[in-house]
Every structure is written in structure tokens, then in C-alpha cells.
Amino acid sequence: MPEESRAARYTVLPAAAATVPVVHELEVRRSRFIACLLRVESEEAARGFLARLRREHHEARHVCSAFVLGPDRDVMRSSDDGEPAGTAGVPMLEALALRETGTGDGPVRDLSDVCAAVVRYFGGVKLGAGGLVRAYSEAVSAALDTTATVTRQRMELLGVEAPHAEAGRWENELRAAGFVVRDTAYGTAGATVTVALPDDGRSRESFAARLAAVTAGAGTARTLGAEWVDLP
Incomplete structure (x- = not known):
């Protein structure tokens, strides 16, 4: 039986995204930002996904991340993974947490059970704090734009x-x-x-x-x- 929650419904990535990540690549001033989204139901699953990405992209400069878990979205975590504080993980988390969906009578913000990682291959040009914030946020939002969501x-x-x-x-x-x-x-x-x-x-x-x-x-x-x- 599900644990008690305030929410009776929320929005998730499709079932296929629990095994095959949604991937979308963005290039900003020669840096590659590869956004990967996976449907997860626990911190252990999210951290396992991030560990696999770090092994697969061991030559990348950064693998920044954010995840939101649970019907009530009471677990939210983010990591800048070496980028200047607040320029990667937090913008990524906001892209997830503020995402509007069609659940209910109108647009709401209820996306959950999702882990987002953005793999950055540095292109030699520094983007500055503002440029990093925009790049990481846009990478996650653009990846979300490429996939459907479902109501749970x-x-x-x-x-x-x-x-x-x-x-x-x-x-x-x-x-x-x-x-x-x-x-x-x-x-x-x-x-x-x-x-x-x-x-x-x-x-x-x-x-x-x-x-x-x-x-x-x-x-x-x-x-x-x-x-x-x-x-x-």
C-alpha cells in the first residue's frame, strides 16, 4: 500500500523513462551540455543513475544534478559538482520544481520522481555565472520539452x-x-x-x-x- 501523502495525483515521466533516460544535448559557446532525465522512485536509484553517468562520461568536466521525489515532492536535492555555487544544481532543480503540467483543472507544478543530470564537456570559453545558470536550466527544460508526461x-x-x-x-x-x-x-x-x-x-x-x-x-x-x- 502507498505511504500516506497529501497529494492524490502527480505528474511523472513515462514508464519507459525508468529504464531508458530522456537525453537532449545543448551546445553553448563550444561547451556541450548533455541533459539526461530518468524516472526514479528513491534517492538510491537517483544516486545510482548519477554514478553510472559519471563512469560513462569520465572525461567530462562536470556531471551536475537535481532530483525531486515523492507524491508530495518532499525530497529535493541538487549538486553543482564543481561548478560555482548556485550556478548548476539549483537552476536545474528549479527547472524541475517549477515545471508546469496539465494535471488537475489547470496548469500546476507537480512533476516528481525524476532525476536530472547535465553532463558538461568544457569548450574552452568561460560562460560566467549568469551564462551557466541559463545553460543548465535550459538544458533540463529542453529535455523535458522532448518527452510526454503522465498522471500518476x-x-x-x-x-x-x-x-x-x-x-x-x-x-x-x-x-x-x-x-x-x-x-x-x-x-x-x-x-x-x-x-x-x-x-x-x-x-x-x-x-x-x-x-x-x-x-x-x-x-x-x-x-x-x-x-x-x-x-x-
Whole structure:
């Protein structure tokens, strides 16, 4: 079951970005800034990703980083990795933390579970503090522009006990009504239809009404737990 959080939903990189980083390169006055974004769920995963990049780019001058973790974005870290203080990690973190997404009723800032690294190969021309801030921030923002994002929703899992003869019909009618049916498990005494509802305090009431109509009042739902789900 997910840990308790204030947020019921937030924005993440697509699932593919958990294994294959999003990469975008920017050149500024002969310096190469290679931005790499990975979807991560822990500090350990973020730091492991950064260690791999440092090994792969061992000739690079800097591998600066920032990451944001958790539904409530309560873990935020950044590193300048040898660049002048405040010119790399912080601008990168701001590019992540201030990123506007379409989750909810309008643009919000809720991007999380993301690690950004910018590998810099020095081109021989100093950029100054302002130039570095712009370059590192732009590298991360430009990489984000190249990828889609998805909404991650906390879902409440409910189990509906059904007779064998009715389970298929109940499942089909609940799906037709727009509810997410995760699976139907058949046992010796009957079947359990597992339904996932947005954990928003409102969906369970509408589900109860539909369930009563579908089952003629015979079906009841019990709470099985909760999980975070990427919405289609």
C-alpha cells in the first residue's frame, strides 16, 4: 500500500523513462551540455543513475544534478559538482520544481520522481555565472520539452465478492460504466472482482450506487488497499 501523502495525483515521466533516460544535448559557446532525465522512485536509484553517468562520461568536466521525489515532492536535492555555487544544481532543480503540467483543472507544478543530470564537456570559453545558470536550466527544460508526461493517480482497490455465474456479467457492466476493473479471481466458493477507484473521497459513493444497480443490491465492496497507477 502507498505511504500516506497529501497529494492524490502527480505528474511523472513515462514508464519507459525508468529504464531508458530522456537525453537532449545543448551546445553553448563550444561547451556541450548533455541533459539526461530518468524516472526514479528513491534517492538510491537517483544516486545510482548519477554514478553510472559519471563512469560513462569520465572525461567530462562536470556531471551536475537535481532530483525531486515523492507524491508530495518532499525530497529535493541538487549538486553543482564543481561548478560555482548556485550556478548548476539549483537552476536545474528549479527547472524541475517549477515545471508546469496539465494535471488537475489547470496548469500546476507537480512533476516528481525524476532525476536530472547535465553532463558538461568544457569548450574552452568561460560562460560566467549568469551564462551557466541559463545553460543548465535550459538544458533540463529542453529535455523535458522532448518527452510526454503522465498522471500518476492514487487508486483505492475494492473487492466485490460475486457468484461464479454472475462474475462475468458484473465485471462487464462495471467496465461499461467506466470503472477500472483490475482483474477477476475465481476461487472455489466464488469470484472476487477487483476494482480500482480514484482515491479522492468522491468516487466510492458513485461506485456504490452503480454496484447496487448492477447487482440488484446483492454486491458489496470491501477495501483491499491502495496503489499508485499511471493513468492512460
